[in-house]
Amino acid sequence: MATLIPAPLDIESLRKDFPLLARTVHGRPLVYLDSASSSLQPRPVLAAMEQYYETCHANVHRGVYTTAEEATARYEGARVSVGRFIGAPDPEREIVFVKNATEALNLVARSFGAATLRRGDKVLLTEMEHHANLVPWLMLSDQIGIELRYLAVDADGRLDLSNLDRKLDGVKVVAISAMSNVLGTIPPLQEITDAAHAAGALVVADGAQLVPHMPIDVQALGVDFLAFSAHKMHGPTGIGALWARAELLESMPPFLGGGGMILDVRLDRFVPADPPHRFEAGTPPIAEAVGFAAAVDYLEGLGMARVRAHEEQLTEYAIRAIAERLGGACRVFGPPAGPDRGGVLSLGFRDVHPHDLAQVLDQYGVCVRPGHHCAKPLMRVLGVTATARASIGTYNDERDIDTLIEGLTEAGRLFS
Numbered sequence: 001m002a003t004l005i006p007a008p009l010d011i012e013s014l015r016k017d018f019p020l021l022a023r024t025v026h027g028r029p030l031v032y033l034d035s036a037s038s039s040l041q042p043r044p045v046l047a048a049m050e051q052y053y054e055t056c057h058a059n060v061h062r063g064v065y066t067t068a069e070e071a072t073a074r075y076e077g078a079r080v081s082v083g084r085f086i087g088a089p090d091p092e093r094e095i096v097f098v099k100n101a102t103e104a105l106n107l108v109a110r111s112f113g114a115a116t117l118r119r120g121d122k123v124l125l126t127e128m129e130h131h132a133n134l135v136p137w138l139m140l141s142d143q144i145g146i147e148l149r150y151l152a153v154d155a156d157g158r159l160d161l162s163n164l165d166r167k168l169d170g171v172k173v174v175a176i177s178a179m180s181n182v183l184g185t186i187p188p189l190q191e192i193t194d195a196a197h198a199a200g201a202l203v204v205a206d207g208a209q210l211v212p213h214m215p216i217d218v219q220a221l222g223v224d225f226l227a228f229s230a231h232k233m234h235g236p237t238g239i240g241a242l243w244a245r246a247e248l249l250e251s252m253p254p255f256l257g258g259g260g261m262i263l264d265v266r267l268d269r270f271v272p273a274d275p276p277h278r279f280e281a282g283t284p285p286i287a288e289a290v291g292f293a294a295a296v297d298y299l300e301g302l303g304m305a306r307v308r309a310h311e312e313q314l315t316e317y318a319i320r321a322i323a324e325r326l327g328g329a330c331r332v333f334g335p336p337a338g339p340d341r342g343g344v345l346s347l348g349f350r351d352v353h354p355h356d357l358a359q360v361l362d363q364y365g366v367c368v369r370p371g372h373h374c375a376k377p378l379m380r381v382l383g384v385t386a387t388a389r390a391s392i393g394t395y396n397d398e399r400d401i402d403t404l405i406e407g408l409t410e411a412g413r414l415f416s
């Protein structure tokens with residue numbers, strides 16, 4: 001059977017949508033290779049937020065006047081757009097707007113975890129988790145004494161699943177990154193989820209890095225919770241989403257208390273609202289939700305299969321070009337390019353400190369992030385304290401990678 005290959009993205013014209021890409025830094029065009037940290041916003045996202053503020057800003061779920069009702073409709077409409085983007089069967093009830101992926105994961109640990117787990121219950125994590133999917137569970141462990149187990153990362157930067165069944169024995173929750181922000185590793189989530197469910201565990205997926213770069217269908221993946229942030233997918237900062245099956249959200253107590261999350265309040269008790277509003281205390285990020293919806297519309301307009309094809313090809317180009325032009329001087333952590341790897345290139349360049357590397361690259365207009373990438377335990381596994389991370393977004397092309405390599409070559413000369 002013929003495989004359908006999506007038509008390639010027209011990067012040249014796509015780049016014109018992003019005003020920040022027109023900037024120069026140190027007299028050179030900006031080469032933005034830090035989308036894993038935060039991506040850039042295209043004009044339709046900026047315009048949607050401006051149009052919202054200019055035409056119908058008001059608080060939501062409160063006013064009965066026309067603009068307040070319009071604002072509420074825009075906010076609730078955004079919930080549906082974001083839910084549809086990840087294949088949520090019932091977005092009105094299943095998408096909770098939060099501040100970011102970090103808050104979504106804290107919500108799961110603090111509400112679902114604290115309400116259902118008991119002392120000695122086991123939660124399975126991995127060595128490659130971002131602190132956002134590690135610290136909330138460590139906090140819960142301090143609070144109620146749950147036991148944390150970890151899937152190891154092997155020498156190729158993949159998860160060691162050889163003893164998955166043993167690791168899953170007695171586990172109640174598996175909380176796992178759907179794509180590593182350091183290694184680019186994309187674990188076989190569906191396989192892990194099937195095994196977890198067979199062992200009686202629920203699965204919390206940290207989709208902060210995967211959702212912006214691939215077609216996602218939560219029903220096909222089978223996960224129980226999925227956390228992600230708008231700002232990593234061309235949306236604004238200040239908003240993210242937690243998706244969970246409706247019956248799970250129904251069973252969970254509120255996370256934060258205040259206005260908007262109750263059905264009734266008396267001086268001695270309160271009755272929480274139904275999900276998702278139960279988890280959205282206070283005035284929510286309304287303009288940000290409008291921007292989030294515009295961002296998923298934008299990505300849908302590009303086509304997520306095309307986004308993935310473009311980024312997979314560029315990752316392959318980058319890994320090959322770095323090896324060919326820099327040889328053994330530059331190490332790219334993580335698995336080889338392929339279907340189980342995303343466009344995150346954590347670099348080690350001889351013994352040059354990643355901060356020095358990033359500073360030299362800045363002179364070339366190249367934005368990369370040096371540091372531990374909020375994954376300190378993984379840094380220890382890799383035997384480093386930091387890496388310089390270049391990460392690929394929809395708007396990057398081979399010229400960006402060539403400039404990165406030009407800057408790395410100069411760093412090699414400077415620090416020889």
Ligand SMILES: Cc1ncc(COP(=O)(O)O)c(C=O)c1O
Pocket residue numbers: 036037100101102103130132133177179180181206208209229240
């Ligand atoms: C894998 C992963 N999880 C969670 C987060 C947290 O995202 P945010 O800072 O938007 O809450 C990040 C951010 O870099 C990440 O890479």
